[in-house]
Amino acid sequence: MPYVNQRWLGGMLTNFSTVHKRLQRLKELEAMEQTGGFEGRTKKEILGLTREKNKLERSLGGIRDMAKVPSAIWVVDTNKEHIAVGExxxxxxxxxxxxxTNCDPDEVDYPIPGNDDAIRSAALLTRVIASAVAEGLQARAGLGRADGKPEAEAAEPLAEWEQELLASATASATPSATASTTALTDAPAGATEPTTDAS
Incomplete structure (x- = not known):
């Protein structure tokens, strides 16, 4: 899933065509480094290309596989990331x-009240949102249907990160079903579920 965990660069959404060109340059530099394209160059040229690649990796590495503007964004701190919210x-x-308590709710379409300063709170809410995205991808791929067959026609093909997320969610769904069954059968013989007594 595409992410930005460094400073949001202005125009990352509104000027996506230019950002996409920089992503292509990042992929080009990585391919050069992998295939030995740096050989035959001077140390100064290699150093310049390496610095350029590291800078692009730091600022755009999380959105490397993003081919188009996203259909929704998840923001942890709207005050700090006001540029992203504005775009x-x-x-x-x-x-x-x-x-x-210090955020403006009018800027957000789907607000989730919580502490955006605490790491544990942000991590918990981010995990919940990520699992909701995975469930949505499963439903979109047709895995959530009763007959288990994928839909005949898909609205648009899944991106590479969506396919990876879907595959990991599908793989983790099978062991969790087995684990929940095991947990139910391993209960002690005298154990019962708690009930409320009307008397």
């Missing part, structure tokens, strides 16, 4: 965000 609002992209 999404300009493009009409829904914003899902954690809202602390």
């Amino acid at each position: 999404a609002r300009k493009l009409g992209i829904p914003v899902i965000a954690i809202l602390d």
